[in-house]
Amino acid sequence: MDLTGLTYVSIRRPSRHTDPQEDLNRIQEASRLNNQRLNITGVLLCTPNHYIQFLEGEEKVVMDLFAKIEKDKGHYNVKLRHSAVVDQRQFPDWAMNVVSIDSINQALYGIQDTSSDVNPYHLSSDVLFGLLSSGAKQTLIAQTEVA
Ligand SMILES: Cc1cc2nc3c(=O)[nH]c(=O)nc-3n(C[C@H](O)[C@H](O)[C@H](O)COP(=O)(O)O)c2cc1C
Numbered sequence: 001m002d003l004t005g006l007t008y009v010s011i012r013r014p015s016r017h018t019d020p021q022e023d024l025n026r027i028q029e030a031s032r033l034n035n036q037r038l039n040i041t042g043v044l045l046c047t048p049n050h051y052i053q054f055l056e057g058e059e060k061v062v063m064d065l066f067a068k069i070e071k072d073k074g075h076y077n078v079k080l081r082h083s084a085v086v087d088q089r090q091f092p093d094w095a096m097n098v099v100s101i102d103s104i105n106q107a108l109y110g111i112q113d114t115s116s117d118v119n120p121y122h123l124s125s126d127v128l129f130g131l132l133s134s135g136a137k138q139t140l141i142a143q144t145e146v147a
Pocket residue numbers: 027030031034035044051053065068069070072074075096
């Protein structure tokens with residue numbers, strides 16, 4: 001049973017809600033329930049206009065979930081950027097850690113400007129993974145500070 005890690009990027013569809021955070025709450029809620037059951041872990045990074053997501057778990061389960069997510073109307077231009085068999089999980093503690101790029105910009109660079117955006121379609125899969133990891137790290141720091 002191979003453990004697979006997968007990264008994709010997509011464009012966020014403008015929210016039907018007044019508060020775009022509602023979209024993230026919906027994804028977080030679905031992921032919490034489904035991913036735990038499917039033994040899937042990962043990180044979802046949201047930028048003003050894009051999603052970058054890393055999913056890891058049993059190969060077929062990851063591929064099936066990706067096929068479902070791909071059809072979600074919350075985004076489009078879903079592009080698989082990387083998938084590979086991995087030895088161990090990168091994010092074993094998160095059924096899905098949804099993070100905003102604002103928190104990374106704020107923590108790493110002190111930037112509060114939310115109007116600029118990265119274009120993840122132009123970034124290599126290594127750089128994408130770096131962004132996802134720093135998002136995950138920020139969550140850890142935030143959790144430690146609260147505790
Ligand atoms: C960017 C994005 C990421 C998502 N990630 C997940 C995920 O990791 N796990 C999940 O179960 N659903 C995820 N979803 C939601 C699914 O597409 C789908 O709406 C949800 O799983 C439906 O759950 P249900 O079958 O329990 O109704 C994501 C949706 C979007 C737009």
